Amino acid sequence: MQIRPLIFLTAFALLCGLHPAATAQASAHHSAPAPADKTTIHNVFWQPNELHQGSPIFLTVELERPATRVTGNFVNKPIVFFADLKDKKTWHALAGVDLEAQPGQYGLDVTATLVGGHLAHSSQQVTIAAGDFKTGDITVPDNYVNPTDAEQKQIADDGVLKKRAYGHSALLPLWSGDFVKSVNGPSTPSFGESRILNEEKTSLHTGTDFPVPEGSPVVASNSGTVALVRDLFYEGNTVIIDHGLGLFTVYLHMSRIDVREGDKLDKGAKLGLSGASGRVTGPHLHLGVRSNGLWVDPVQVLALTLPKTIASPADAPRAKHTSKR
Numbered sequence: 001m002q003i004r005p006l007i008f009l010t011a012f013a014l015l016c017g018l019h020p021a022a023t024a025q026a027s028a029h030h031s032a033p034a035p036a037d038k039t040t041i042h043n044v045f046w047q048p049n050e051l052h053q054g055s056p057i058f059l060t061v062e063l064e065r066p067a068t069r070v071t072g073n074f075v076n077k078p079i080v081f082f083a084d085l086k087d088k089k090t091w092h093a094l095a096g097v098d099l100e101a102q103p104g105q106y107g108l109d110v111t112a113t114l115v116g117g118h119l120a121h122s123s124q125q126v127t128i129a130a131g132d133f134k135t136g137d138i139t140v141p142d143n144y145v146n147p148t149d150a151e152q153k154q155i156a157d158d159g160v161l162k163k164r165a166y167g168h169s170a171l172l173p174l175w176s177g178d179f180v181k182s183v184n185g186p187s188t189p190s191f192g193e194s195r196i197l198n199e200e201k202t203s204l205h206t207g208t209d210f211p212v213p214e215g216s217p218v219v220a221s222n223s224g225t226v227a228l229v230r231d232l233f234y235e236g237n238t239v240i241i242d243h244g245l246g247l248f249t250v251y252l253h254m255s256r257i258d259v260r261e262g263d264k265l266d267k268g269a270k271l272g273l274s275g276a277s278g279r280v281t282g283p284h285l286h287l288g289v290r291s292n293g294l295w296v297d298p299v300q301v302l303a304l305t306l307p308k309t310i311a312s313p314a315d316a317p318r319a320k321h322t323s324k325r
Contacts, residue, residue: 236278
């Protein structure tokens with residue numbers, strides 16, 4: 001007859017003067033799984049240091065060991081990180097705070113999948129302050145406040161085109177290094193401004209205006225792939241550039257466009273000329289920055305100090321990118 005191991009150990013313990021409970025405890029101890037990996041995320045930091053409604057946020061995660069994947073969540077938005085050029089112990093992400101997010105404390109959660117499969121976590125609270133946004137009255141042609149039936153159809157069709165453009169983004173960052181100004185001119189404090197059109201309709205301004213003369217050269221703020229080239233009702237002649245991982249720059253009211261959809265552009269490549277097309281009060285360039293469905297402050301994006309990335313527009317694949325906005 002076969003003797004079960006625990007019965008055998010109990011019998012052996014009685015012969016040796018040991019208490020059976022102690023033997024069972026020792027047996028359980030030896031059969032316990034190995035302790036979990038205690039490697040931690042060494043550091044998580046970001047710029048700009050102070051975040052407001054509509055701020056971009058460039059995150060850097062420093063690990064004790066190399067990772068195969070790093071993800072995060074901030075203000076209820078998922079974040080996908082990419083590895084630094086130097087090693088896989090440093091990861092970056094360019095994300096943002098919603099222009100309409102409520103000021104307060106938000107959790108920033110980061111999870112790293114380390115080489116070997118172990119997970120490392122980091123969680124901390126980040127303060128989002130209220131933005132200092134202005135209010136202004138502007139007068140535009142009446143059809144831009146009360147469009148006709150035909151114009152309303154064009155507006156709806158334009159919405160489909162924009163949703164399609166924002167719905168696909170490269171799987172790797174196409175930008176590299178700092179973003180640059182798209183025109184040779186100063187910006188206005190217009191991001192986040194609430195505008196009352198013809199004293200009857202309020203519109204939220206989701207970009208920054210650069211008042212430059214009509215016909216001024218407009219260049220790509222960073223490298224990427226042209227996702228949309230169209231004459232839209234409100235926006236006028238429009239170029240949207242995909243910079244990968246859900247990041248887009250948007251160029252509105254142009255008088256001439258010199259690129260086509262699908263073109264892969266280097267930073268500083270000429271897009272066309274500034275103008276006054278669409279709903280405007282005068283010639284200027286409207287620059288918008290959209291990150292994972294959120295509009296962020298272009299001036300703050302231009303102020304970020306950013307690393308070079310490994311991807312180039314020529315070799316990064318395009319895939320469906322989920323966006324709820």
